[in-house]
Amino acid sequence: MKMIFRWHGPKDPINLQYINQIPGLYGIVSSLYDTPLGEVWPVDRITSLRDAAAAYGLKMDVVDSFRVHEDIKLGKPNREALIPQYIETLKNLAASGIKIVCYNFMPVFDWTRTQMEYQLPDGSNTLSFEASLVDRLDVSKGVIPLPGIGTKYPAEKLQALLEEYKDVSTEQMWKNLEWFLGKLVPVAEQLGLKLALHADDPPRSVFGLPRIIKNIEDHRRVLSIIDSPANGLTLCSGTIGSDLNNDVPSFINEFAARQRVHYVHLRNVKVFDNGDFYESAHPTQCGSLDMAEILKALHDANFTGYARPDHGRMIWGETGVPGYGLYDRALGIMYLQGLWEGIGKEKTKAVLQKQGPAAVA
Numbered sequence: 001m002k003m004i005f006r007w008h009g010p011k012d013p014i015n016l017q018y019i020n021q022i023p024g025l026y027g028i029v030s031s032l033y034d035t036p037l038g039e040v041w042p043v044d045r046i047t048s049l050r051d052a053a054a055a056y057g058l059k060m061d062v063v064d065s066f067r068v069h070e071d072i073k074l075g076k077p078n079r080e081a082l083i084p085q086y087i088e089t090l091k092n093l094a095a096s097g098i099k100i101v102c103y104n105f106m107p108v109f110d111w112t113r114t115q116m117e118y119q120l121p122d123g124s125n126t127l128s129f130e131a132s133l134v135d136r137l138d139v140s141k142g143v144i145p146l147p148g149i150g151t152k153y154p155a156e157k158l159q160a161l162l163e164e165y166k167d168v169s170t171e172q173m174w175k176n177l178e179w180f181l182g183k184l185v186p187v188a189e190q191l192g193l194k195l196a197l198h199a200d201d202p203p204r205s206v207f208g209l210p211r212i213i214k215n216i217e218d219h220r221r222v223l224s225i226i227d228s229p230a231n232g233l234t235l236c237s238g239t240i241g242s243d244l245n246n247d248v249p250s251f252i253n254e255f256a257a258r259q260r261v262h263y264v265h266l267r268n269v270k271v272f273d274n275g276d277f278y279e280s281a282h283p284t285q286c287g288s289l290d291m292a293e294i295l296k297a298l299h300d301a302n303f304t305g306y307a308r309p310d311h312g313r314m315i316w317g318e319t320g321v322p323g324y325g326l327y328d329r330a331l332g333i334m335y336l337q338g339l340w341e342g343i344g345k346e347k348t349k350a351v352l353q354k355q356g357p358a359a360v361a
């Protein structure tokens with residue numbers, strides 16, 4: 001397992017030197033966050049991120065926020081004209097040494113939270129989701145009064161976009177994903193790249209939008225679209241685990257064994273009976289997920305792919321991009337590495353014990 005850390009590029013308040021001071025880190029994951037949707041990512045901009053990381057001994061094999069244009073998700077005729085740009089970007093990523101491309105297929109919004117600074121009793125704060133609040137909101141005017149979302153588009157554009165999705169069923173969304181993968185997976189295969197789809201976050205319907213990657217059957221269906229390592233998954237424990245019906249280790253047991261999990265996002269969530277949740281600190285005792293079981297499932301699958309601590313709380317007075325502070329993600333990495341080492345050592349010991357007392361001595 002290669003531990004990586006999201007870096008937002010030169011504008012990130014967390015510099016690479018600090019990131020490099022986290023023990024055991026393999027590298028970073030980044031993106032061209034400011035490139036307009038559907039435009040080609042230039043090679044020199046990708047390699048400049050890669051080179052910046054390399055100056056600190058950090059590798060950049062993975063990109064995230066490979067954003068899919070709404071016209072593709074909506075299945076509009078313009079999607080044909082967009083595909084050459086996506087293919088060009090894949091070529092540029094491969095030419096820059098990238099191996100894994102994380103993307104999602106969520107309509108309009110990448111992720112939805114109702115609070116960015118949900119206060120925890122210890123004085124830290126974190127991202128949270130209140131289901132009934134989201135379900136109560138009237139977004140028909142294109143105004144979404146939630147922090148962090150709804151500002152990506154002007155109200156009129158957002159209203160029009162939400163209107164367009166009214167005619168798109170979940171089955172049509174599947175068709176549109178199939179079309180997209182049909183165009184890109186063969187190209188990725190040729191280039192030696194692996195696409196890695198991230199589930200819808202949270203894995204439920206929001207604002208009446210058609211969301212399709214929510215449970216284990218959905219993940220199975222994604223993999224069945226094209227049976228190729230290039231058509232893979234980013235498994236996000238905190239996303240799929242925020243629906244308690246989803247058993248995260250089962251996802252890993254099934255999909256990592258098939259070599260289709262290329263990247264994992266490891267974080268814990270505290271989930272309440274009514275579906276509300278907040279992003280807790282990483283240890284098992286802080287949330288609803290058994291992180292040791294999740295790591296054990298990855299270890300059992302001989303997982304050699306990439307992992308990031310995903311998000312963290314804001315602690316020790318840190319401010320910055322919500323979910324992406326330095327301190328709590330660094331603590332998360334240390335905890336995850338501790339579990340990983342412990343699981344590995346236990347297994348070695350068990351093997352030696354089977355071989356008899358002489359081997360143990």
Ligand SMILES: [Mn+2]
Nearest residue numbers: 236239265310
């Ligand atoms: Mn994630």
